[in-house]
Amino acid sequence: MPTSQTAAPGTDAPEVPPVLTLRKISKRYGAVRALDGVDLDLHPGSVHCLAGENGAGKSTLIKVLTGAVSRDSGDYEIDGDQVRRNVTPAESRGFGVGVVYQELSLLPQLTVADNLCMGAFPSRAGVVDRRRQRKAAAAMLDRVGLAGLDLDLPVAALPTATRQLVEIARVLANDAKVVVFDEPTTALSAEEAEALLARISTLRSDGVAVLYVTHRLEEIFAIGDTVTVLRDGAHVLTSPVAEFDEDSLIAAMVGREISNLYPGQRSDPGEPRLEVRGLRPPGFPEPADLSVRAGEIVGLAGLLGSGRSELLRAVFGADPVGGGEVLVDGRPVPPGSTRAAARRGIGLLTEDRKESGLLPELSIEENIAIAGWRTAGSRGLVNRTRLRRHVEAAADGLRLRFGEWSDPVSSLSGGNQQKVLIARWRALDAKVLLLDEPTKGVDVGAKADIYRIVADLAAAGLAIVVVSSYLPELLGLCDRVVVVKERRLVAELTAAEATEEEVLRLASPSGGAASVPEEVNPVEHR
Incomplete structure (x- = not known):
């Protein structure tokens, strides 16, 4: 056309x-x-x-x-x-032609002024003219609405959104x-x-x-x-x-219709599978309580820095806690140990799959099997046939698109990389799945696949907790939404009650209190 x-x-x-x-x-x-x-x-x-x-x-x-x-x-x-x-x-x-990439090209340890003038420092007699540099940098920032930003700050000290604007200012300067x-x-x-x-x-x-x-x-x-x-x-x-x-x-x-991006109604959940009692993650001023039943999907909504990811990491034992306990099927999980959490059936998909999830130098097969080698061998020897069956069973139904099992996992698209991580926890028979921004950087077709996979895992009896900055995702996918504000769990909304406006109101610093009856614990499902 x-x-x-x-x-x-x-x-x-x-x-x-x-x-x-x-x-x-x-x-x-x-x-x-x-x-x-x-x-x-x-x-x-x-x-x-x-x-x-x-x-x-x-x-x-x-x-x-x-x-x-x-x-x-x-x-x-x-x-x-x-x-x-x-x-x-x-x-x-x-x-x-200028480009602002998702992964910014700024040098984090250099100042704002140095980053803006990189490659074009004004000079006099071979010496950088700092006065002209600062004047040029200030003019660049003014064009993107950052007049008054401290030019001497290292870029690493800036919020991500401000770094984006600094990058745009540098592009426009050309x-x-x-x-x-x-x-x-x-x-x-x-x-x-x-x-x-x-x-x-x-x-x-x-x-x-x-x-x-x-x-x-x-x-x-x-x-x-x-x-x-x-x-x-x-x-x-x-x-x-x-x-x-x-x-x-x-x-x-x-190239095909996706009439229902989010899964429809599911059967009623079962007994409590994940219980968080009085947990004190780092920076939380008061204990956190949360209960998620088998077959239930619970969303954690909140602004950036509200403590959503920190709560998941504490439940998984990745961060030390100041008290409280985590139970899976009524059995306590030893605190501060990811190995113990995994053995009890808790799996975590981190927000940054490349940094703290995938092993990019290993193959697709090895990334799925990495935590479960013992199931594919004995006496220290790996049975390759058993390993392949183990991996294929874990990936069954995930619509994982790849060439060969031996291909590097880095060759996959973002959506397929996320499916590899889900398969890894399926291979370990996870009972609880903690998903931190599960569709970040994933296209719409893969999103539909991931939503279906999450719903299928819940139908199989897993308790699932989802952190997402994209509110339509939480509202479309979850049975309940728990609002996190300033490292406190402040409200719980059922799927029928939750709207974008209400969640944002409750999550904002000036927002109201929980919109649930006083006699009901706002963050624990009974």
Whole structure:
């Protein structure tokens, strides 16, 4: 389908020629065709969203745009001038193409001023002119609404959202005509993400062409003027965002209808499986009590830094506690020991699967089997046939997509990596599963798979606790939502009671108290 530029909603602005054009762009990695004849037009003063599942070709297209990889074929023009096939990243920046990656490129130990002027320090007689440097850095920050930020602060001391804006300021300092945002809100709270989207709207008003890549469909509808969908490296369509609703956009991305993203009603839960009594995780001013029954999914909602992840880590024994106890099926779990927690049947999927979950140098098979080698051998020897059966049983029904069991786990998409971690705990016969941001960085098709898997695990009798910054996920997936505020469990809402507005009200620093009857413990299900 040919691309077309439309005016922003509510305007009658005439069509503007594209600042950047791609035609029939192809890129192959061995036998894999990452891009297959992709077209793209980016117009000044417009936000163009790029959508598709993991593996659709989005990252490869960004790398072609920025010179990180060379295209095999196709035409690339900026302001009507042809860009050579082996363009370098430095040349791409010089042409006015900037990129803000999900994993920022700032140097955390250097100051804000040094990061902003990196590679272009103003100097006099070969010596850095600090006065001119500070003036230039202050002007960059002012453009993104950070006037007054301490230029001498190390970047490591800044909140993630502020680092994002510093990165944007540095990109804009190179007179960027096109700014690419690659999953910029993944590590941000809802409030921080909203502020970033407002800043991107300002860039649009300033005439910058924006290419925005995200797995969060609500952001596409909030900020996008046009959307291009890729699937399996091919260009599926380019159309105004206003022509889609969520269901039709998902169908275009995954090539199939996903009518029910979240699982439906499940059977009533059983007896308490996980009990947290008087637990004192680090920084919690008062004891935490929580009970989750077999077959039940309980969500923990709260703002960034509220203590949600810390509670999961304490339950799993990853952090020391100042008192209290954790029980699984009525049996106490020795505190402060992840090994003891795992043996009692508690599994934890951490927020950062790459840093503290997966072993990227090992294969898919080894990552699933790593904690259960003893089940696949005897007398210190591993029976490979038994190991393979063990791994296949653990992955059964997870729709894990891969080439060979021996492939490195790092070769998998984010959604499939998450399924590997779930399979690992299934291999250990987990009774309790603690999920910290289970769909972070995962495309919509894989999200639907993960939701189904979680529901199936609950139906099999597991007690499941989910931490998520994405409220629709908690409301769609969980039987109950427990609100965490300032490292306290302050309220419990049933699925029928929970709304985004109510959860945000209870979670905010100025929010109200628990909206449950006084005679009911607000955080313990009876």
